[in-house]
Amino acid sequence: xxxxxxxxxxxxxxxxxxxxxxxxxxxxxxxxxxxxxxxxxxxxxxxxxxxxxxxxxxxxxxxxxxxxxxxxxxxxxxxxxxxxxxxxxxxxxxxxxxxxxxxxxxxxxxxxxxxxxxxxxxxxxxxxxxxxxxxxxxxxxxxxxxxxxxxxxxxxxxxxxxxxxxxxxxxxxxxxxxxxxxxxxxxxxxxxxxxxxxxxxxxxxxxxxxxxxxxxxxxxxxxxxxxxxxxxxxxxxxxxxxxxxxxxxxxxxxxxxxxxxxxxxxxxxxxxxxx
Amino acid sequence: xxxxxxxxxxxxxxxxxxxxxxxxxxxxxxxxxxxxxxxxxxxxxxxxxxxxxxxxxxxxxxxxxxxxxxxxxxxxxxxxxxxxxxxxxxxxxxxxxxxxxxxxxxxxxxxxxxxxxxxxxxxxxxxxxxxxxxxxxxxxxxxxxxxxxxxxxxxxxxxxxxxxxxxxxxxxxxxxxxxxxxxxxxxxxxxxxxxxxxxxxxxxxxxxxxxxxxxxxxxxxxxxxxxxxxxxxxxxxxxxxxxxxxxxxxxxxxxxxxxxxxxxxxxxxxxxxxx
Numbered sequence: 001x002x003x004x005x006x007x008x009x010x011x012x013x014x015x016x017x018x019x020x021x022x023x024x025x026x027x028x029x030x031x032x033x034x035x036x037x038x039x040x041x042x043x044x045x046x047x048x049x050x051x052x053x054x055x056x057x058x059x060x061x062x063x064x065x066x067x068x069x070x071x072x073x074x075x076x077x078x079x080x081x082x083x084x085x086x087x088x089x090x091x092x093x094x095x096x097x098x099x100x101x102x103x104x105x106x107x108x109x110x111x112x113x114x115x116x117x118x119x120x121x122x123x124x125x126x127x128x129x130x131x132x133x134x135x136x137x138x139x140x141x142x143x144x145x146x147x148x149x150x151x152x153x154x155x156x157x158x159x160x161x162x163x164x165x166x167x168x169x170x171x172x173x174x175x176x177x178x179x180x181x182x183x184x185x186x187x188x189x190x191x192x193x194x195x196x197x198x199x200x201x202x203x204x205x206x207x208x209x210x211x212x213x214x215x216x217x218x219x220x221x222x223x224x225x226x227x228x229x230x231x232x233x234x235x236x237x238x239x240x241x242x243x244x245x246x247x248x249x250x251x252x253x254x255x256x257x258x259x260x261x262x263x264x265x266x267x268x269x270x271x272x273x274x275x
Numbered sequence: 276x277x278x279x280x281x282x283x284x285x286x287x288x289x290x291x292x293x294x295x296x297x298x299x300x301x302x303x304x305x306x307x308x309x310x311x312x313x314x315x316x317x318x319x320x321x322x323x324x325x326x327x328x329x330x331x332x333x334x335x336x337x338x339x340x341x342x343x344x345x346x347x348x349x350x351x352x353x354x355x356x357x358x359x360x361x362x363x364x365x366x367x368x369x370x371x372x373x374x375x376x377x378x379x380x381x382x383x384x385x386x387x388x389x390x391x392x393x394x395x396x397x398x399x400x401x402x403x404x405x406x407x408x409x410x411x412x413x414x415x416x417x418x419x420x421x422x423x424x425x426x427x428x429x430x431x432x433x434x435x436x437x438x439x440x441x442x443x444x445x446x447x448x449x450x451x452x453x454x455x456x457x458x459x460x461x462x463x464x465x466x467x468x469x470x471x472x473x474x475x476x477x478x479x480x481x482x483x484x485x486x487x488x489x490x491x492x493x494x495x496x497x498x499x500x501x502x503x504x505x506x507x508x509x510x511x512x513x514x515x516x517x518x519x520x521x522x523x524x525x526x527x528x529x530x531x532x533x534x535x536x537x538x539x540x541x542x543x544x545x546x547x548x549x550x
Contacts, residue, residue, distance in 0.1 A: 170449070
């Protein structure tokens with residue numbers, strides 16, 4: 001990786017000036033990164049409820065009031081310009097854009113949604129691999145066969161990110177990331193991509209493929225690009241997200257989102273499902 | 276499963292009377308089950324140090340003084356008779372036995388070592404499958420390519436038990452069992468049996484094979500049969516263990532071994548190993 005930002009305001013300003021349009025994984029170690037969802041205020045309540053129903057995929061870190069463009073988590077920011085890329089979604093059809101000036105409206109509400117890039121420094125600190133950072137590519141992301149719980153017009157398949165982990169170290173990856181529930185937390189699935197409806201790991205739906213080395217298994221975390229999935233399902237006349245992998249980098253410390261790990265003690269959703 | 280003991284003293288007495296010689300998984304829900312290691316007092320210090328070095332495989336729950344046969348965790352017990360089966364190991368060669376009367380010596384020290392059967396009720400309570408209980412067979416156990424840290428004459432490959440878990444629920448299995456560090460805790464490995472040196476899951480080294488259904492991945496926990504592996508490596512003139520899967524069932528509650536889950540924050544054994 002040639003250029004590595006360590007300062008979040010500097011990265012945002014570079015993106016705003018169109019001098020930086022790359023994925024943000026590995027940049028600004030220790031800073032909380034966010035997915036963005038932009039939509040008209042008339043749909044904000046539905047989206048807020050939808051995100052709450054699907055909180056592992058869409059943990060809301062901050063919601064900006066209609067027309068507001070500066071995030072509390074990133075003083076001086078402008079959410080319309082400070083991601084290295086955007087996706088505009090009109091009636092379910094998507095196109096990339098460098099910023100949101102073309103479609104911005106005063107009634108737009110902006111949501112910051114937790115991103116798993118936030119816990120990647122904790123994985124690296126534990127000696128675990130983060131292949132897409134090692135190789136300087138975007139994280140691979142996949143649509144799954146798991147449908148999110150719908151609310152109003154929002155629904156669609158959950159999207160996951162994938163990081164290969166040595167089989168001997170999967171528990172560590174689970175425990176390290178379980179400590180960050182607001183940035184997707186523990187993996188939603190491990191191994192068996194076919195069980196997730198992923199036909200070919202080498203052809204991700206978003207981002208770039210990465211090598212899975214001998215002895216490694218694919219580990220899948222819920223991904224905030226599930227928000228784009230929800231917008232494509234909703235087919236609103238106009239709405240937008242960040243471009244997958246090109247996050248809004250905040251000034252918040254990753255440690256602000258670190259929580260004690262709690263072992264599930266309550267029964268799961270279907271206590272007898274497996275007998 | 277036709278006969279299911281719920282009372283630990285009753286199971287021990289039935290084993291003592293030779294009326295019960297089956298694997299103990301699923302029996303006495305909520306009770307702590309233990310692997311047993313029996314050896315001459317002259318080797319007890321080495322084994323104690325060896326177990327401490329390999330604590331995930333060999334967590335010692337109790338050590339009986341030389342010649343003692345009643346465990347504190349199981350009042351009224353006789354460790355020479357109360358397992359449903361034993362393995363005697365002489366100069367590294369093994370044979371099964373119904374009890375230890377033939378080889379018992381007054382200088383024998385008995386170790387109770389944590390067993391993953393203890394957390395199986397917690398897995399079931401979370402709605403996770405325990406296939407060998409469902410199907411009434413012994414848990415499958417495998418020698419791995421991971422060599423334990425040797426101390427004195429003790430060493431050899433770590434043995435693991437395997438339970439298939441749906442890919443979507445592996446994190447739950449990790450978090451549920453991480454709460455029981457003294458009965459092997461979180462899995463030592465997930466998926467990729469070839470990375471563990473396991474050539475064929477359908478041919479376990481101990482116990483019985485179980486089906487892995489579509490969408491499930493094999494999850495591996497450290498197993499106290501690693502103690503047998505260590506005795507076979509040590510080639511002592513005479514020593515013994517319980518028979519794999521036929522545990523010493525104590526009166527202790529599984530909850531006595533429940534601990535808060537702690538996310539690893541310190542660097543792992545090889546922080547740069549993956550780069």
